[in-house]
Amino acid sequence: MKIIHYSDAEPKHFDTNGAKGVTGRVVIGKADGADNFCMRFFELSEGGYTPEHSHGWEHEIVIHSGKGEVLCEGVWEPVARGHVVFIPGNEAHQLRNVGEEPLVFACLIPSEAPEL
């Protein structure tokens, strides 16, 4: 069994390729023996966003804290603490922080996807 606080996992920062103010962490992955799916945590700083993109694997997301929006078929949909988001494979998506606090969310992917 592994128990950690997400903030104790090693951070990786992204400020290129269409991303701004994004910190990602693999919190449960193959190195832990999780062979079927992987949990990452992301923090988007104030004004931060992920790139608009699509890929063959799905996302299952839990909004942990903050206020954000998810781009869904051309419309920005509001999300906040306690919302969950399912993004099927090959569907374009993007997340952005629209609050003053960091937007923090867990994002899970199947094992065939790159962990981070």
Next chain:
Amino acid sequence: MKIIHYSDAEPKHFDTNGAKGVTGRVVIGKADGADNFCMRFFELSEGGYTPEHSHGWEHEIVIHSGKGEVLCEGVWEPVARGHVVFIPGNEAHQLRNVGEEPLVFACLIPSEAPEL
């Protein structure tokens, strides 16, 4: 894409078979097209607990709110908001609420496991 608040998913209550004060919800599952892994949310009321058990599939857990403990090899380990827990397959486990507020967590499982 599916966006919902976890509390808007249909609840199922468990107060038997070693469980007390447990409410479970499938928030992302096969009915949504999630064929690889499934997200459930659980709320444990004050004094509530899940059964001590083990099974062949793993859990990936995010503690969303509240204060709890996870039974890990005979020791109760404290968890709170922002902790993540990886429970490999076939490892005995149990969660309990040790706070005054509900203990709320997301718990993900691979597709071969029963969703709830």
